[in-house]
Amino acid sequence: MSLLAIILSFIFVILALVLSTAFKLGLGKDIIITCVRATIQLLVVGYILNAVFGFDHPLGIILMLLVMILVAAQNAAKRGRNIPFVFWKIFITISIVEIVTQGFLLGLKIVPATPQYIISISGMIIGNSMIIANLFLNRLQAEIDLRKEEILLVLSLGGSVKQSIFPILKNSIRASLIPTIEGQKTIGLVQLPGMMTGQIIAGADPIQAVKFQLLIVFLIMAAASLTAIILGFLLYPSLFNKEQQLVPNRFLSP
Amino acid sequence: MEIELKNIHKSFINQGERVSVLKGINGEAEKGEILTIIGPSGSGKSTILSLCNLLQTPDDGELYVGGKEIRDWDVRQLRRYVGIAFQSGPMMKGTVLENLSLPMQLQGRTLDNPQTYMNYVGLSEELLNREAKELSGGQRQRLSLARTLVNQPSVLLLDEVTSALDSKAAQEIEALILSINKDHNTTILWVTHDLAQAERVGDQTWFIMDGQLVEAATTKQFFSEPKDQRTKEFLNRSRDKK
Numbered sequence: 301m302s303l304l305a306i307i308l309s310f311i312f313v314i315l316a317l318v319l320s321t322a323f324k325l326g327l328g329k330d331i332i333i334t335c336v337r338a339t340i341q342l343l344v345v346g347y348i349l350n351a352v353f354g355f356d357h358p359l360g361i362i363l364m365l366l367v368m369i370l371v372a373a374q375n376a377a378k379r380g381r382n383i384p385f386v387f388w389k390i391f392i393t394i395s396i397v398e399i400v401t402q403g404f405l406l407g408l409k410i411v412p413a414t415p416q417y418i419i420s421i422s423g424m425i426i427g428n429s430m431i432i433a434n435l436f437l438n439r440l441q442a443e444i445d446l447r448k449e450e451i452l453l454v455l456s457l458g459g460s461v462k463q464s465i466f467p468i469l470k471n472s473i474r475a476s477l478i479p480t481i482e483g484q485k486t487i488g489l490v491q492l493p494g495m496m497t498g499q500i501i502a503g504a505d506p507i508q509a510v511k512f513q514l515l516i517v518f519l520i521m522a523a524a525s526l527t528a529i530i531l532g533f534l535l536y537p538s539l540f541n542k543e544q545q546l547v548p549n550r551f552l553s554p
Numbered sequence: 555m556e557i558e559l560k561n562i563h564k565s566f567i568n569q570g571e572r573v574s575v576l577k578g579i580n581g582e583a584e585k586g587e588i589l590t591i592i593g594p595s596g597s598g599k600s601t602i603l604s605l606c607n608l609l610q611t612p613d614d615g616e617l618y619v620g621g622k623e624i625r626d627w628d629v630r631q632l633r634r635y636v637g638i639a640f641q642s643g644p645m646m647k648g649t650v651l652e653n654l655s656l657p658m659q660l661q662g663r664t665l666d667n668p669q670t671y672m673n674y675v676g677l678s679e680e681l682l683n684r685e686a687k688e689l690s691g692g693q694r695q696r697l698s699l700a701r702t703l704v705n706q707p708s709v710l711l712l713d714e715v716t717s718a719l720d721s722k723a724a725q726e727i728e729a730l731i732l733s734i735n736k737d738h739n740t741t742i743l744w745v746t747h748d749l750a751q752a753e754r755v756g757d758q759t760w761f762i763m764d765g766q767l768v769e770a771a772t773t774k775q776f777f778s779e780p781k782d783q784r785t786k787e788f789l790n791r792s793r794d795k796k
Contacts, residue, residue, distance in 0.1 A: 449640070449642065449644040450644060450646055452609060452640075452644075453640070453644045453646065454646075454656070454660065455609060455633065456607055456609060456633055456637075456638045457633065457634070457637075457656060457657045457660060457701070457702070457705060458630045458631070458633040458634040458657065458660060458661070458705060459630070459656075459660040460630065460660070463660055467646075467647075543608055543611050543629055544608075544629045544630070545608070545609060545610060545611065
């Protein structure tokens with residue numbers, strides 16, 4: 301793709317800006333910031349990936365993955381920033397998900413152990429885990445607000461902290477997984493996944509691209525379930541104090 | 555002494571500001587006694603109950619239950635020793651039987667005699683398989699009391715348990731609570747807005763205002779010869795409203 305083509309693609313940004321102004325949507329500033337950020341971020345990532353691929357050393361890959369997980373954890377932790385150690389709990393969760401999924405992929409030689417594969421697939425897994433962590437925290441907050449009486453009831457009857465929060469935890473895990481499951485149901489029917497589209501545009505055989513996309517679908521399903529479950533179990537003890545009381549105001553809007 | 559409060563303080567953070575809810579409460583309730591607690595809304599009555607069940611912890615002072623300071627109790631054991639029934643009679647999703655069995659289920663046990671509890675609180679056994687959330691207000695409160703009784707508590711904390719009910723249901727629940735007290739010698743701390751009820755059922759009555767125990771006396775003396783001017787004004791105001 302030529303530089304001129306990229307410059308021309310800014311026509312779409314101008315179109316969005318014109319529409320926002322015409323309909324007084326007040327989104328002009330957001331559109332500009334988003335586009336500038338996306339341009340800078342992607343350009344930086346492009347150069348970094350170039351460097352990592354050229355470096356061709358495990359340390360480069362590990363550093364890259366670490367940065368990705370740190371940024372994802374930082375982003376998802378905003379929702380529950382009053383929860384003690386929430387950042388580290390999300391960081392540990394995403395790290396476990398990454399290790400388990402890459403462990404299977406590389407251990408069973410499903411994909412080659414090259415930076416190109418490891419980093420690209422990790423990006424999808426980590427990004428997806430970040431979204432699931434966000435959805436989970438959101439839902440957990442809503443469920444606690446709605447069902448606080450049930451938590452107090454179980455505690456007041458001599459139940460444990462885990463017994464009091466378990467039904468709520470289960471609901472929150474389930475709810476945070478629904479968008480992933482629903483999204484995968486219509487895959488290929490409503491829209492072609494970005495990665496598959498990219499491969500086809502780059503000249504890959506569509507069947508080959510589909511096979512690879514299937515791998516990603518299955519991977520994301522497992523990563524999403526793992527994220528919600530691990531985070532749920534790491535997080536719930538922080539919602540209570542040592543006297544087994546529900547601590548209020550653990551959640552804050554980002 | 556079954557319950558003893560010594561200089562109890564409690565405050566909460568509300569919108570960034572610390573609000574003192576209890577300011578040095580001293581008082582006690584004997585085994586088998588019914589202590590009625592009255593006072594304006596927001597005076598700290600319900601907070602006293604939640605401290606006794608350790609759903610909240612005092613900031614300062616000592617609180618003895620069954621002769622033992624609450625911080626020395628195993629939390630879960632204390633919560634079985636001191637049962638609490640809430641105003642709304644909250645129910646878990648599930649049947650009446652599942653709700654009634656909840657205290658046992660939480661201990662990994664099964665409830666052998668649900669019918670006994672249903673009969674005791676005046677609920678038909680036929681309701682056992684009904685969804686608990688479908689019950690009427692009065693039925694829910696009966697079930698809530700029965701569920702609390704499954705733990706065989708020595709102390710029962712009642713937070714406005716009849717205030718959401720019609721007068722007939724309220725009277726029936728009141729009679730049920732009195733029989734629980736009589737049959738099991740259960741100590742009862744009963745927060746109520748209904749002064750006539752407090753006078754009818756209490757052995758001892760406390761008047762709480764602005765987080766302070768303004769007056770504590772035998773119920774008879776409290777209502778016939780209140781000593782503190784604030785108590786007199788509160789009783790007069792409440793009677794005038796009627």
